[in-house]
Amino acid sequence: MAGEQGQKDRIPQVAVRRLPVYLRTLSQVRDQGIEIVSSADLALLTGFSSEQIRKDFAYFGAFGTRGRGYNTATLVNRLRTILGLDQELKAALVGAGHLGTALARYSLSRQRDVPIVSIFDNDPERIGRAIGPITVESVDRLEETVREQGIRLAILAVPAGAAQGVASRLSAAGIEAILNFSPTKLDLPPDVYVQQIDLGLELQSMAYFAAQGRRN
Amino acid sequence: MAGEQGQKDRIPQVAVRRLPVYLRTLSQVRDQGIEIVSSADLALLTGFSSEQIRKDFAYFGAFGTRGRGYNTATLVNRLRTILGLDQELKAALVGAGHLGTALARYSLSRQRDVPIVSIFDNDPERIGRAIGPITVESVDRLEETVREQGIRLAILAVPAGAAQGVASRLSAAGIEAILNFSPTKLDLPPDVYVQQIDLGLELQSMAYFAAQGRRN
DNA sequence: AATTGTGAAACACTTCACAGCC
DNA sequence: GGCTGTGAAGTGTTTCACAATT
Numbered sequence: 001m002a003g004e005q006g007q008k009d010r011i012p013q014v015a016v017r018r019l020p021v022y023l024r025t026l027s028q029v030r031d032q033g034i035e036i037v038s039s040a041d042l043a044l045l046t047g048f049s050s051e052q053i054r055k056d057f058a059y060f061g062a063f064g065t066r067g068r069g070y071n072t073a074t075l076v077n078r079l080r081t082i083l084g085l086d087q088e089l090k091a092a093l094v095g096a097g098h099l100g101t102a103l104a105r106y107s108l109s110r111q112r113d114v115p116i117v118s119i120f121d122n123d124p125e126r127i128g129r130a131i132g133p134i135t136v137e138s139v140d141r142l143e144e145t146v147r148e149q150g151i152r153l154a155i156l157a158v159p160a161g162a163a164q165g166v167a168s169r170l171s172a173a174g175i176e177a178i179l180n181f182s183p184t185k186l187d188l189p190p191d192v193y194v195q196q197i198d199l200g201l202e203l204q205s206m207a208y209f210a211a212q213g214r215r216n
Numbered sequence: 217m218a219g220e221q222g223q224k225d226r227i228p229q230v231a232v233r234r235l236p237v238y239l240r241t242l243s244q245v246r247d248q249g250i251e252i253v254s255s256a257d258l259a260l261l262t263g264f265s266s267e268q269i270r271k272d273f274a275y276f277g278a279f280g281t282r283g284r285g286y287n288t289a290t291l292v293n294r295l296r297t298i299l300g301l302d303q304e305l306k307a308a309l310v311g312a313g314h315l316g317t318a319l320a321r322y323s324l325s326r327q328r329d330v331p332i333v334s335i336f337d338n339d340p341e342r343i344g345r346a347i348g349p350i351t352v353e354s355v356d357r358l359e360e361t362v363r364e365q366g367i368r369l370a371i372l373a374v375p376a377g378a379a380q381g382v383a384s385r386l387s388a389a390g391i392e393a394i395l396n397f398s399p400t401k402l403d404l405p406p407d408v409y410v411q412q413i414d415l416g417l418e419l420q421s422m423a424y425f426a427a428q429g430r431r432n
Numbered sequence: 433a434a435t436t437g438t439g440a441a442a443c444a445c446t447t448c449a450c451a452g453c454c
Numbered sequence: 455g456g457c458t459g460t461g462a463a464g465t466g467t468t469t470c471a472c473a474a475t476t
């Protein structure tokens with residue numbers, strides 16, 4: 001049996017979240033013309049332990065050569081496939097306020113792999129405005145555009161009060177993962193992956209670590 | 217013996233990072249005039265399990281009444297003390313580009329507990345500009361201002377190439393925790409708490425979870 | 433009767449240590 | 455000889471289940 005080639009057991013979520021770090025590091029190393037790296041080299045560059053790096057790669061099937069190390073170009077391609085970046089998954093941004101606009105500009109300039117292709121807002125002042133090559137659309141057109149463009153990911157940067165409503169609509173429209181910058185817990189079917197980023201919460205835990213000390 | 221009142225064993229980092237969520241939820245509940253909540257109520261509101269909530273509170277000494285639940289007002293105050301928010305820890309922002317400016321505006325409007333009091337940049341175009349009530353200073357004045365104002369936290373929103381240099385200066389100036397939005401791993405003494413937020417990495421792991429499916 | 437507080441069991445993740453392969 | 459790949463041990467975190475308390 002055994003489904004997709006080389007994939008073992010259940011893979012820890014945390015391991016998946018390290019893959020993009022490996023990918024970025026390996027791309028840089030490859031671009032310096034270095035063809036082989038060891039897990040020890042990667043440990044130095046990423047701050048993760050060499051054992052952990054080897055184990056993470058092993059979850060997806062082994063890519064190294066014993067006695068030598070890993071081929072940078074091969075591993076970059078393999079990681080891109082594993083992450084699904086060869087599919088050019090499209091993302092939508094909802095919320096073209098200060099934060100949303102900044103995120104869009106940042107993403108448009110750097111992030112070719114997961115491109116933002118549509119931006120929505122409900123403020124008539126903002127609709128029609130251009131952000132880079134994209135024109136802000138009315139949020140009324142959300143479902144339609146998501147379907148037409150085959151958008152599968154969304155970034156949410158709307159006020160707290162609007163977040164749940166928009167998220168439900170995104171979910172109903174078939175969006176598979178949401179990166180939520182609004183300070184609200186989203187209640188969604190479990191087949192939607194939600195990643196929360198919350199400046200307020202982060203600052204408050206920083207206060208704890210600064211005040212009571214002791215990192216770990 | 218036993219140091220600060222009521223603090224048990226070693227406290228899991230993950231538990232600390234949940235406290236701000238409890239604090240926010242409890243503040244909302246309290247502001248609705250509700251005086252008592254059970255861990256089951258909080259579980260519904262936060263999405264964490266009731267056992268976990270009780271255990272988290274227990275790490276810091278017990279605050280509930282058996283048979284009744286937790287007093288919202290008391291618990292809010294207690295959490296604020298634990299997190300160190302009664303100290304009004306000041307934060308600096310370094311990098312007044314699109315993202316930095318958006319973060320500053322967001323924080324200035326909402327986050328009274330951990331106020332941003334200074335903003336730095338190295339671009340002469342930006343120095344002297346006002347963001348809300350704050351005037352952007354030259355990054356040359358970083359050490360001086362940090363000491364004068366007693367700033368203990370920093371938010372880093374500079375280009376990748378500049379991040380390590382600025383972070384080292386912040387650390388040398390005595391900053392205790394850094395929230396890093398630059399896509400760079402920071403190498404700093406272990407007594408500086410670093411929390412990384414990286415849009416590019418988040419989008420890439422979202423691609424995985426959308427592509428290969430299965431949430432957990 | 434209801435709900436906390438908590439040891440013990442279960443689960444998740446990381447590190448150790450070494451066999452296997454180049 | 456050097457470095458990967460991996461079971462086994464160790465550590466960290468969550469869930470279970472129930473005694474303690476109001």
